[in-house]
Amino acid sequence: MADSAQAAVQFCDVSYNLAKGREILYRLNLAAFSGEILVLLGRSGSGKTTALKLVNRLREQSSGEVLVDGRSTRTWNLIQLRRHIGYAIQEVGLFPHFTIARNIGLVPELENWAKEKIAARVEELLKLVGLSSDISSRYPHQLSGGQRQRVGVARALAADPPILLMDEPFGALDPLTRSDLQREFLLLQQKLQKIIIFVTHDLHEALLLGSQIALLEDGKLVSCSTPEEFVRSQDPLVRKYVEAFAGTDVRKRGRA
Amino acid sequence: MNFWSFVSQNRLEIASLTAEHLWIVSIATLLAIVVGVPLGVLITRKPALRKPVIAIANIIQTIPSLALFGFLLPAPWIGERAGRLAILALMLYSLLPMIRNTYAGIAGVDRAIIEAARAMGLTDWQLLYKVELPLAASVILAGIRIAVVISIGLATIAAAIGAGGLGELIFRGLTMVNNAVILAGAIPAAIMALLADVLIGWLEERFAPPREA
Numbered sequence: 240m241a242d243s244a245q246a247a248v249q250f251c252d253v254s255y256n257l258a259k260g261r262e263i264l265y266r267l268n269l270a271a272f273s274g275e276i277l278v279l280l281g282r283s284g285s286g287k288t289t290a291l292k293l294v295n296r297l298r299e300q301s302s303g304e305v306l307v308d309g310r311s312t313r314t315w316n317l318i319q320l321r322r323h324i325g326y327a328i329q330e331v332g333l334f335p336h337f338t339i340a341r342n343i344g345l346v347p348e349l350e351n352w353a354k355e356k357i358a359a360r361v362e363e364l365l366k367l368v369g370l371s372s373d374i375s376s377r378y379p380h381q382l383s384g385g386q387r388q389r390v391g392v393a394r395a396l397a398a399d400p401p402i403l404l405m406d407e408p409f410g411a412l413d414p415l416t417r418s419d420l421q422r423e424f425l426l427l428q429q430k431l432q433k434i435i436i437f438v439t440h441d442l443h444e445a446l447l448l449g450s451q452i453a454l455l456e457d458g459k460l461v462s463c464s465t466p467e468e469f470v471r472s473q474d475p476l477v478r479k480y481v482e483a484f485a486g487t488d489v490r491k492r493g494r495a
Numbered sequence: 496m497n498f499w500s501f502v503s504q505n506r507l508e509i510a511s512l513t514a515e516h517l518w519i520v521s522i523a524t525l526l527a528i529v530v531g532v533p534l535g536v537l538i539t540r541k542p543a544l545r546k547p548v549i550a551i552a553n554i555i556q557t558i559p560s561l562a563l564f565g566f567l568l569p570a571p572w573i574g575e576r577a578g579r580l581a582i583l584a585l586m587l588y589s590l591l592p593m594i595r596n597t598y599a600g601i602a603g604v605d606r607a608i609i610e611a612a613r614a615m616g617l618t619d620w621q622l623l624y625k626v627e628l629p630l631a632a633s634v635i636l637a638g639i640r641i642a643v644v645i646s647i648g649l650a651t652i653a654a655a656i657g658a659g660g661l662g663e664l665i666f667r668g669l670t671m672v673n674n675a676v677i678l679a680g681a682i683p684a685a686i687m688a689l690l691a692d693v694l695i696g697w698l699e700e701r702f703a704p705p706r707e708a
């Protein structure tokens with residue numbers, strides 16, 4: 240494993256164009272380090288999901304480099320790169336034909352872990368994300384939305400990857416369940432100290448979770464700052480985003 | 496001679512023609528699966544091939560069956576035995592539902608599931624056999640069911656070129672102008688088609704993925 244000074248995800252002048260020439264991301268520079276949560280914030284269509292998918296090479300940038308642990312993603316073996324990175328998305332994407340245990344244990348299974356070790360890991364992860372181990376023999380359609388999201392996070396953590404990419408993972412939940420999961424998620428990160436890149440369009444979520452908030456607009460980075468700096472920023476685009484959420488007190492941060 | 500007395504006097508022959516019929520259809524179906532499913536998978540991977548492959552399978556299906564048997568007659572090795580020829584022809588007819596349903600089954604798998612699988616570092620091959628094929632299984636089985644039911648009917652015509660099977664009784668009945676003999680071929684073929692439909696339909700349900708809420 241790379242030494243901790245190197246453990247990072249960096250975007251160096253990254254652009255992404257569609258084949259027809261449309262620019263989706265323009266010269267992005269960003270970095271995320273261990274123990275941090277880098278939030279990509281922006282309205283829908285601003286390019287957050289695309290940026291995230293460049294990290295695990297579900298998409299490939301048109302120019303610039305994405306570095307994972309100091310190495311260009313282009314030089315990584317694709318499978319190794321992806322096994323190094325957990326990925327959780329709003330749609331969850333659980334395999335409907337696998338039990339919860341098999342969903343969570345799939346990457347360890349592909350990595351040829353022993354059966355008992357996988358079972359123990361599944362048990363451990365279910366506990367970690369606040370689920371009872373009785374559900375391990377159920378199928379995804381037998382779970383509530385909140386339970387499925389938790390399973391999605393557990394699955395992303397399965398082989399203990401140092402990097403976690405999360406694309407609006409709590410987006411489809413009711414406000415109460417969402418705020419439970421957000422709080423638990425913060426505690427989890429304090430324990431696990433991963434490199435997390437977290438996509439959301441929700442300012443509250445960004446302020447609650449982010450150690451850095453990167454605001455994207457139209458594929459361009461508007462600003463990247465701590466939540467405290469973010470709410471005080473005079474940048475007109477940041478102001479506009481913050482004011483869109485005004486009326487709800489954005490300064491009240493749920494963070495200890 | 497009425498139907499029942501014909502059947503009881505010829506039950507051994509009817510049984511052996513039924514077995515022959517089943518054999519021709521089974522082998523043709525197996526071959527169609529072996530050729531059609533990989534082709535269906537291929538066109539999910541190479542979109543440029545999709546139109547030409549489906550078009551060719553489509554054209555084959557529009558050739559009248561007797562004409563297709565005739566076209567294949569001069570083929571080396573195949574043409575030597577009517578049974579082989581019938582199997583090849585039925586296989587060709589079965590390709591379209593096989594290819595089309597394999598393609599549709601895989602294309603119908605939720606994009607989020609595929610992306611999640613890729614992001615987890617599944618290889619192309621693992622993605623195919625652990626995720627796509629199991630989730631497409633019931634749609635592919637529906638294609639097999641359609642192909643089998645069509646083949647059982649078409650196989651009766653193969654008797655015209657001497658391939659055997661239940662069609663033999665139907666053609667004999669036609670020349671004898673004897674409905675009992677025609678029915679002795681037609682009824683077992685109809686029952687076979689019906690049973691195949693029910694049996695494969697049952698498999699389809701068994702393999703349907705648990706529904707996403």
Ligand SMILES: Nc1ncnc2c1ncn2[C@@H]1O[C@H](COP(=O)(O)OP(=O)(O)O)[C@@H](O)[C@H]1O
Pocket residue numbers: 257263281282283284285286287288289290
């Ligand atoms: N494969 C694609 N084809 C066409 N447009 C795309 C594709 N991928 C992304 N886009 C466009 O790129 C922009 C950014 O999309 P996305 O990264 O999903 O934004 P976000 O996640 O911030 O909502 C959107 O305008 C979207 O329509």
Ligand SMILES: [Mg+2]
Pocket residue numbers: 287288289406
């Ligand atoms: Mg998005």
